[in-house]
Amino acid sequence: MITPNTHYADLKDSYLFYNIAQKTQAYVAAHPGTRLLRMGIGDVSLPLCEVVIKALHEAVDDQAAKDTFHGYMPECGWPFLRETIAGHYAKRGVAVGADEVFVSSGASDELGDILDLFDRGSSALVVEPAYPAYVDANVMAGRKTVHLPSGEDNGFLPEPGADAKADLIYICSPNNPTGAVFDREKLRRWVDFANENGSVILFDAAYEAFIEDPALPRSIFEIDGARTCAIEICSLSKTAGFTGTRLGYTVIPRELVRGGMRFNDMWVRNRTTKTNGVSYIIQKGGAAVFTDEGQAQIAENIRYYKENARILMRALDGLGIWYCGGKNAPYIWLKCPGGMGSWELFDLLLSEVQVVGTPGEGFGACGAGYFRLSTFGDRDETVEAAARLTKLLGK
Numbered sequence: 001m002i003t004p005n006t007h008y009a010d011l012k013d014s015y016l017f018y019n020i021a022q023k024t025q026a027y028v029a030a031h032p033g034t035r036l037l038r039m040g041i042g043d044v045s046l047p048l049c050e051v052v053i054k055a056l057h058e059a060v061d062d063q064a065a066k067d068t069f070h071g072y073m074p075e076c077g078w079p080f081l082r083e084t085i086a087g088h089y090a091k092r093g094v095a096v097g098a099d100e101v102f103v104s105s106g107a108s109d110e111l112g113d114i115l116d117l118f119d120r121g122s123s124a125l126v127v128e129p130a131y132p133a134y135v136d137a138n139v140m141a142g143r144k145t146v147h148l149p150s151g152e153d154n155g156f157l158p159e160p161g162a163d164a165k166a167d168l169i170y171i172c173s174p175n176n177p178t179g180a181v182f183d184r185e186k187l188r189r190w191v192d193f194a195n196e197n198g199s200v201i202l203f204d205a206a207y208e209a210f211i212e213d214p215a216l217p218r219s220i221f222e223i224d225g226a227r228t229c230a231i232e233i234c235s236l237s238k239t240a241g242f243t244g245t246r247l248g249y250t251v252i253p254r255e256l257v258r259g260g261m262r263f264n265d266m267w268v269r270n271r272t273t274k275t276n277g278v279s280y281i282i283q284k285g286g287a288a289v290f291t292d293e294g295q296a297q298i299a300e301n302i303r304y305y306k307e308n309a310r311i312l313m314r315a316l317d318g319l320g321i322w323y324c325g326g327k328n329a330p331y332i333w334l335k336c337p338g339g340m341g342s343w344e345l346f347d348l349l350l351s352e353v354q355v356v357g358t359p360g361e362g363f364g365a366c367g368a369g370y371f372r373l374s375t376f377g378d379r380d381e382t383v384e385a386a387a388r389l390t391k392l393l394g395k
Contacts, residue, residue, distance in 0.1 A: 007142040016132070016362025020346070027350055036350075037385040039312075039373045040358040042176070042331075044241045046304060048285070049297035052240065055288035059281040070280035075271045077103025077249070078283045084290045085249055094221050096251055102267060103278050103286075106248045107206045107235035112137045114202065114231065114250065116270050117263055118168060125166035127158055128364035129177055129333075131204070134170045135364075149366045156180040156324060156333070160193035169194060171220075172204035174211060177363045177372040178333040179325015181216050187223050194229035198258065201230040206248075209239040209302055211328045219251075227253040231263070238330060238376070240289045240298045247278060247286045305330050308375040308382040315386035319393050332373045333360070337393055345371050353388035 020040065028034055048056075062068035076082070082098040089096040104110040115137055123144040126134045138145050146166045150158040156178040158164075171190060173182040182190070194201050201220065208218040220226045232251040236242040256263045271277075288294045309326040316323050316334055323334035336345045342359035349355040358374070360367030375382070 005140065005142075007140055010139050011136055016359070019343075020356070020358065023347070023350060024356055027354075034354055036354050036356055037377070037381045037388070038356045039377055039382070039385050040356045042238075042374055042376060043243050044238060044301075044305075044376050045378050046241055046301045048241050048245065049289075049294065049301060051288045051291060051294045051297055052285045056281060056285040059284035062284075063281065073277035073280050073283065075275050075277045076268060077101065077277070078280065078287075081283050081287045084287050088290045089219065089221070089251075092218065092222075094219050096221065097254070100251055100253055100264060102250045102252065102271060103283060104233075104248045104250055105278055106237060106242075106246045107204065107233050108133065109246075110233050110248060110250050111202070111204065113270075113274070114233065114267075115141055115143075116274075117266055118200070122167035124168040124170065125164055125199075126170050126364075127172075127175075129156070129175075129360060129367040129370070130170065130364055131172060131176050132363065138168075147364065150178075151366060152322065152335070157182055157186055159186060160190055164193070165197055165199075167199055169199050169201045170204065171201055172206070173217075174207040174325070174329035174331075176204075176207065177331055177358065177360065177367070179329030179331040180333070181211060181213075181328045183215065184217050184223065187217055187220065188225075191220070191223045191225045191229060195225050199229065200256070200258065200263075201226075203230050203232045205232050206235040207238055207329055208234065209298070210306070210330050212306070213328055216328060221251065221253070227255045229256065231256065236286055236289060239302075240286075240294075241301060242286070245282055245285065247282050304379065305375050308377060308379060311382050311386050312373055312375060312389075315390050318390060321393070326375070330375045332375065334371050334373065336360075336369050336371055339369075342367065342369060342371050349389075349392070353385075353392045355385050355388055 081103055082101040085101045086096045086098040120141050120143055124138045125146040125148055127148045135145055148158055148164050150156045157180050203220040211218050220230045220232055235248040252264045252267050254264045312332055313326045321334050321337055323332050326332040342361045346359045358372040360370030
């Protein structure tokens with residue numbers, strides 16, 4: 001008889017988004033015609049920018065002619081796109097080789113797949129509150145997981161210490177869900193710590209394009225020493241609206257070696273064994289993102305979401321509610337007013353003003369008493385949500 005992976009039984013129920021959906025559906029069923037303002041979902045609301053759409057159409061036309069048709073693409077990515085991404089880093093003063101860039105179907109997929117590079121006996125450290133998939137992917141593999149708490153006292157940006165030792169270290173900056181961003185000095189301490197302990201940092205940079213403060217690093221490879229201890233995983237989902245199109249990239253420096261094995265070479269072997277690459281059409285659309293025209297157009301979309309953030313932050317400032325994020329990230333992490341629990345606040349906002357957010361408890365124990373608002377929504381709905389929050393919580 002086949003033996004299943006029993007580690008799946010160790011997973012906690014995915015109650016967060018299930019409960020949100022159930023509660024929301026029940027409310028709508030009981031109040032037909034209700035207009036819900038969804039400030040919880042992390043999906044984008046603006047369409048792909050014009051230059052990307054044009055490139056996608058051109059790619060489809062390419063597939064209609066024998067001379068320009070593309071079949072299987074290179075498993076590690078179209079060389080042109082890999083070179084383009086390396087050039088994008090160079091413009092920001094970060095040296096990355098094209099052979100260190102791997103094109104993927106998105107950061108979420110890559111964050112799970114990348115664990116193939118590490119022995120299941122290795123340990124993983126997750127800074128909480130955290131994107132739930134970090135924990136679940138390691139539980140599925142039977143890997144020991146260390147939870148490093150953070151809170152208001154350190155701005156949800158903890159520093160390494162004796163309780164932070166692990167083989168793998170997850171760092172997300174700007175963070176999901178808190179929106180907190182590591183500055184250079186704090187990130188340098190993690191890089192030094194990883195190198196001293198032989199750890200590997202899995203740096204989730206899915207939201208790097210939202211950093212507007214030039215003093216804050218957008219890539220871990222802006223930090224000296226990172227090339228010997230870090231892997232960077234990036235996404236075009238929030239940067240360029242590719243949530244439904246699926247494209248990302250991962251950077252693995254050739255200097256990253258453990259136990260005499262080079263992770264870059266290992267990932268080449270992994271990708272050439274386990275994937276057939278990302279489609280030509282999607283990669284051509286992705287390449288357009290990195291043109292001057294593409295960068296200008298996606299910057300316009302990001303400004304739209306950042307204005308949504310400012311609208312919500314002004315409301316919270318007026319209410320005297322503590323929060324972090326927003327300025328350099330698409331998420332706002334607020335402290336539930338009046339000592340409410342995060343699910344208590346969820347129920348209150350749903351029932352009284354029909355605003356849907358995300359309870360912090362779903363991101364780990366450190367999320368208790370906090371609440372996440374997304375700034376990816378429609379502008380008119382964001383303005384209305386801010387007004388409803390002010391009316392309800394300002395009483």
